[in-house]
Amino acid sequence: MTEATANTQDVILDIKNLKVNFYTYEGVVKALDGIDLSIYKGESFGLVGETGCGKSVTVRSVMRLIEEPGKIVEGEIFYKGNDVLKLKEKEIRKLRGAKMTMIFQDPMTFLNPVIQIGEQVSEMFLIHQKIQKDILDNKKKLSKYLKEKVVEIFDLVKLPDAAELFKRYPHELSGGMRQRVLIAMSIAADPDIIIADEATTALDVTIQAQILNLLNKLKKDLGRTLIFVTHNLGIVAEMCDRVAVLYGGQIAEVAETKALFVDPIHPYTQGLLRSIPLLHKPKDLLDSIDGVVPNLVNPPSGCRFHPRCPLKEDICAQERPKLVKVLPEHWVHCHVKQREYEGKV
Ligand SMILES: Nc1ncnc2c1ncn2[C@@H]1O[C@H](COP(=O)(O)OP(=O)(O)O)[C@@H](O)[C@H]1O
Ligand code: SF4
Ligand SMILES: [Mg+2]
Numbered sequence: 001m002t003e004a005t006a007n008t009q010d011v012i013l014d015i016k017n018l019k020v021n022f023y024t025y026e027g028v029v030k031a032l033d034g035i036d037l038s039i040y041k042g043e044s045f046g047l048v049g050e051t052g053c054g055k056s057v058t059v060r061s062v063m064r065l066i067e068e069p070g071k072i073v074e075g076e077i078f079y080k081g082n083d084v085l086k087l088k089e090k091e092i093r094k095l096r097g098a099k100m101t102m103i104f105q106d107p108m109t110f111l112n113p114v115i116q117i118g119e120q121v122s123e124m125f126l127i128h129q130k131i132q133k134d135i136l137d138n139k140k141k142l143s144k145y146l147k148e149k150v151v152e153i154f155d156l157v158k159l160p161d162a163a164e165l166f167k168r169y170p171h172e173l174s175g176g177m178r179q180r181v182l183i184a185m186s187i188a189a190d191p192d193i194i195i196a197d198e199a200t201t202a203l204d205v206t207i208q209a210q211i212l213n214l215l216n217k218l219k220k221d222l223g224r225t226l227i228f229v230t231h232n233l234g235i236v237a238e239m240c241d242r243v244a245v246l247y248g249g250q251i252a253e254v255a256e257t258k259a260l261f262v263d264p265i266h267p268y269t270q271g272l273l274r275s276i277p278l279l280h281k282p283k284d285l286l287d288s289i290d291g292v293v294p295n296l297v298n299p300p301s302g303c304r305f306h307p308r309c310p311l312k313e314d315i316c317a318q319e320r321p322k323l324v325k326v327l328p329e330h331w332v333h334c335h336v337k338q339r340e341y342e343g344k345v
Helices: 055-062 089-098 117-128 139-156 175-189 205-222 233-239 257-262 267-274 314-318 335-340
Strands: 011-024 027-040 044-048 070-079 100-103 193-197 225-230 242-247 250-256 323-327 330-333
Touching: 011 055, 027 055, 027 070, 027 225, 027 242, 027 250, 044 055, 044 205, 044 233, 055 070, 055 193, 055 225, 089 100, 089 117, 100 175, 117 139, 117 175, 139 175, 175 205, 193 205, 205 225, 205 233, 225 233, 233 257, 242 257, 242 267, 250 257, 250 267, 314 335, 323 335
Parallel strands: 044 225, 044 242, 100 193, 193 225
Antiparallel strands: 011 027, 011 070, 242 250, 250 330, 323 330
16 A cells, blocks of 8 residues: 555555656657555545646546557556556457546547537447346337436436437537537446546536535535546635645645645645736636746756745755655655655654
């Protein structure tokens, strides 16, 4: 067990020492440098950080969706105790729909433009849910059953006129409605984990709030585990039980959301939060800290934050810190803070 998993909670997803490279003409991009993360069953977990820090690569690794020129070069990802990285392609395909689903920014990538949306959601239901044999064997019964189920799910995700909507095609819907259809497909697949990767970024603020509330309701009512990937701290503050801050392919800090916002420990998180005047105002991370995001072809040695860090010491450039538990439910990746908090838990 990594230190981040040493707790009594039920860990559903356990990422250990995950390293991912991209082999490009410019050189090897060391996108993830030993990510350790444990996600608890039934929580909503936020993954935040500046653009390019490795959020999407982390969650895509969990789904085994890293494509050429990318490669997972080291690490383990346990889902309920099984290493996802060791599963056969057939097994991982099953896991992807049935146990974990991902909602992306652009729903059109996943919706088939020439199939009615009701049918697309039915298909997910049919593939992933157990249906009684007498219904399965009777075409008419099955069609009626699926329609009822899909309309139920459309109601759940607050898609209006569910019965009428069944026959619509994706291009006939607004962006917000398409995003709801995607969430409906996720529910139809009945997964344990729903990953939303900047899923609401392109939507206007009101629709964004509605979708986020909907996802939170799924967590509360259906006990799903949610992973929110976002560069928006406002979303994290409002939506997430716990949060991990990523910097340059390394985890800087993991904590309960309130603790992170009220009492951040890692120098990067501290800088990030200091630069936000009003926490309830959603704010991009992009322009919050002096200096630039590290070049991941030649990343800074040791702690990748050291060129920008006000607390930097010699050791910071020499050795990569460990992600260490410094307080209950609070882990930090920092030599100086590790020493400062030594013995406090
Ligand atoms: N297809 C790719 N080819 C080369 N490099 C990539 C590719 N995808 C991601 N990367 C690298 O991985 C890093 C992390 O990317 P990503 O996880 O998408 O960032 P974000 O935190 O914005 O989601 C990027 O800085 C980029 O250098
Ligand atoms: S390890 Fe060193 S450089 Fe990195 S955050 Fe801590 S003090 Fe700063
Ligand atoms: Mg991303």
